[in-house]
Amino acid sequence: MKISDRVSKIAESATLAITTLARSMRAEGKKIIPFSAGEPDFDTPACIREAAKKAIDDGYTRYTPTTGLPELKKAICHKFESENSLMYKPDQIIVSCGAKHSLFNAILALCEEGDEVLLPVPYWVTYLEQIALAGATPVPVYCRQDTLEVEPDALRESITPRTRVLVLNNPVNPTGVVYSEKTLAEIAELSLQHDITIISDEIYEHLVYDQKPPPSIASLDPEMGKRTIVVNGVSKTFAMTGWRIGYSAGPYDAVQAMSRLQDHTTSNPTTISQIAAQAALQCPQEIIQSMVETFNRRRTLMSTLMNALPDVSFPFPRGAFYIFADFSAYLGKYFCGNLLNSSFDLAQKLLREAGVACVPGSAFGMEGFLRFSYATSEDNIETGMKQLRSFLENLT
Ligand SMILES: Cc1ncc(COP(=O)(O)O)c(C=O)c1O
Numbered sequence: 216m217k218i219s220d221r222v223s224k225i226a227e228s229a230t231l232a233i234t235t236l237a238r239s240m241r242a243e244g245k246k247i248i249p250f251s252a253g254e255p256d257f258d259t260p261a262c263i264r265e266a267a268k269k270a271i272d273d274g275y276t277r278y279t280p281t282t283g284l285p286e287l288k289k290a291i292c293h294k295f296e297s298e299n300s301l302m303y304k305p306d307q308i309i310v311s312c313g314a315k316h317s318l319f320n321a322i323l324a325l326c327e328e329g330d331e332v333l334l335p336v337p338y339w340v341t342y343l344e345q346i347a348l349a350g351a352t353p354v355p356v357y358c359r360q361d362t363l364e365v366e367p368d369a370l371r372e373s374i375t376p377r378t379r380v381l382v383l384n385n386p387v388n389p390t391g392v393v394y395s396e397k398t399l400a401e402i403a404e405l406s407l408q409h410d411i412t413i414i415s416d417e418i419y420e421h422l423v424y425d426q427k428p429p430p431s432i433a434s435l436d437p438e439m440g441k442r443t444i445v446v447n448g449v450s451k452t453f454a455m456t457g458w459r460i461g462y463s464a465g466p467y468d469a470v471q472a473m474s475r476l477q478d479h480t481t482s483n484p485t486t487i488s489q490i491a492a493q494a495a496l497q498c499p500q501e502i503i504q505s506m507v508e509t510f511n512r513r514r515t516l517m518s519t520l521m522n523a524l525p526d527v528s529f530p531f532p533r534g535a536f537y538i539f540a541d542f543s544a545y546l547g548k549y550f551c552g553n554l555l556n557s558s559f560d561l562a563q564k565l566l567r568e569a570g571v572a573c574v575p576g577s578a579f580g581m582e583g584f585l586r587f588s589y590a591t592s593e594d595n596i597e598t599g600m601k602q603l604r605s606f607l608e609n610l611t
Pocket of ligand 1: 253312313314315316339384388416418448449450451456459460461
C-alpha cells in the first residue's frame with residue numbers, strides 16, 4: 216500500500232530498536248535496569264483512582280464537549296490562577312488526549328508550510344516530528360555545551376522573517392535544566408520584539424528539587440499571555456501517563472482553532488480520565504510532595520554515582536527526572552572488538568552486555584550523550600550504575 220509522503224517522512228524513533236531489544240531480553244527472562252523510562256514508576260494515587268471508579272458508576276461514560284468537561288476546565292482555570300498567576304476563562308482552555316496531543320493541536324493550528332519554528336537542542340524528539348508534520352521547518356538552536364541551556368543570544372541569531380514559533384520546554388526533557396526567571400524574561404523580550412509565538416511545554420512544572428516551580432513564561436508580561444500557548448497535563452506530576460490527559464491554555468482564537476481541529480480528529484479525551492484529572496488537580500499537595508521527595512533522593516543518588524564515573528560530565532539536573540550525560544569520551548572505543556561509534560552503539564551495547572537500558576542522545580539531537588531516567592527504585596539505581604561502571608571499564 217502506498218504510504219503518504221507526509222507520514223513516510225516521519226523518522227523511525229531512534230529509541231525503538233533499543234526498546235524492542237529490551238523487551239525481547241526481558242521476555243528471555245533477563246533483568247533489565249530501566250533507566251530509559253519516561254514516566255513515573257509510582258501508581259496513580261488512590262484518591263484519583265477512586266474518583267475514576269466512581270465516575271463509571273455515576274454514568275460518566277458518554278461524550279463530553281470536545282474541549283472537556285466544564286468542571287474540569289474550571290479546575291484548570293483555578294490551577295492556572297493559583298499556581299501561575301494566569302487568568303484564563305474556560306473558553307481559553309482545551310483538554311486533549313495527553314500533552315503530546317495538546318502540542319500537536321497547537322503546532323498544527325499555528326504553523327504552516329514555510330514557517331520556521333525555533334527548537335532548542337537537545338529537544339524532545341516529538342516536537343521535531345510534529346513541526347515537520349505541520350509542513351513547517353524546525354530550526355535547531357544549540358544549547359551551551361556545558362550548561363545545556365539555550366542562550367537568548369543564540370535564539371536571536373536564528374530569527375529570520377519567517378520565524379513564527381518557539382517551542383520552549385521548562386523544566387527540560389532530556390537535560391533536567393530549569394530556566395531562571397531572568398532567562399525566561401529575556402526570551403519573552405525576544406518574542407515581543409520579533410512577534411514570535413511561544414508554545415510553552417510545562418509538563419514537568421512540579422518536578423523541581425531546589426526551588427519552587429518556575430514561573431510560566433506566559434505570566435511574565437501581560438502581552439506574553441496573548442502570544443503564548445501553555446501546555447501542561449497530569450501525566451508526570453500525578454503519575455497518570457496511561458490516563459492520557461493534557462491541556463492547553465491561550466488566546467481565545469488559537470484555542471478555538473485547536474478545538475475545531477480536535478473536533479474532527481479525536482473529539483473529547485476519555486470522559487472517565489477527565490474526572491480523574493479533575494480529582495488530581497484538586498488532590499492534597501502532599502501527594503505531589505511525597506513523589507517529588509522520592510525523585511529527589513534518587514536524583515542525588517544517581518548524580519553522585521554518575522559523577523564518580525571517569526570522563527563523564529553532565530549539568531546537575533534541577534528538574535524532571537533525567538540526567539543527560541556526555542559520554543563522548545567513550546566513542547571510538549571497542550567492546551570485545553566491536554567499535555562504538557555513536558551514542559546509539561553505546562546504548563545498544565550497554566543494554567545487550569550490561570542489561571542497562573538508557574536512551575541515546577541522538578534521539579534528542581545530541582550525539583555523544585546518553586539520557587538516564589531516575590524514575591526507578593534506589594536499588595535499581597545502585598545496581599544499574601555498578602553495571603554501567605563495569606561496562607565502561609571493559610571498553611578498550
Ligand atoms: C517534554 C514532554 N512533553 C510532553 C510529553 C507528553 O506527555 P503526555 O504523556 O501527557 O502526552 C512528554 C512525555 O514524555 C515530555 O517528555
